[in-house]
Amino acid sequence: MFVVRLEWRIQLVDDNLGYLFAAFTVTWLVIAGYMLYLGQQVRALREEIEAIDSGE
């Protein structure tokens, strides 16, 4: 009985590691993606402002 419980516990801990990895990976990928998106927006707007400035 004890061995079965121990195996179940080890199985549970091992399996959950995948979910933990997935949760952290998704979180950081989404945040990094959003920061890249903001960076692209800044770059595009800066170029647009510079183009207007140089045209005037």
Place this chain on the structure above:
Amino acid sequence: MRSSDSKVLRSDPIGLGFGIATILTLSIGIYMAFVYAPTELTQGQAQRIFYVHVPMAWLAYLAFAVVFVGSLGFLWKRSARMDRVARSAAELGFLFTSLVLVTGMLWGRPIWNAWWSWDARLTTTLILWFIYLGYFMLRAYADDRERGARYGAVLGIIGAVDVPLIHFSVTWWRTLHPEPVVLNTSGPNLPDSMLATLLVCFLGFTLLFVYLMIQKYRIETAKDVLADRDLNAMVTTSAIERRVVSPVARGVRGASGVEDTARGR
């Protein structure tokens, strides 16, 4: 374009400071989450998802509080600045509410053996996500910017009601979701090492929120500057077109009285 307009997107030391503080604090937070905090006995490694899931939920609440204040400020003072604050926070709120839902599902699958359950906490959080989505749709589909901002502000104020509903849903109704372990009436209900880890993660993610908020606000300011400039250019062009009309058109338009107005008679 005014010289101050072109400075909108220049590097700012405050944003940079928040960025560095965020990286440092979150690095410590991640280290504590994986190394310092003990493994929970019944949930195993999945419990560590808690160190990102709970701060994401806090940021979703915080973002909606900022949307609420910005929306009130806009409706009260008609301040474009407050509207920019509200729409910047709304985008961040949408991002963090999405992450709350995803990390919650990744925790629920091994612990509840289900990705999703229609319990009160999960359902009210999903409603918050849809409120954010509706906020962007309202703004995008409105005929003009001012009207979109007004509609968005009203939704931002009404939608704020959902935040206390989410928080108290686990105490008001019988739910699968665990009760609050930090913000409850009897004080934090966690071992010290877990509480310290959670607080560092809270701080790190809050700094990240402030950093992203600063960046997003600057972008929205630059967009407004360009949109205002386009509007001014359109008004100027149409005024010039009305002045430089052909003799034939002048005769036609003169009859309607438009030309006289443009000439300032």
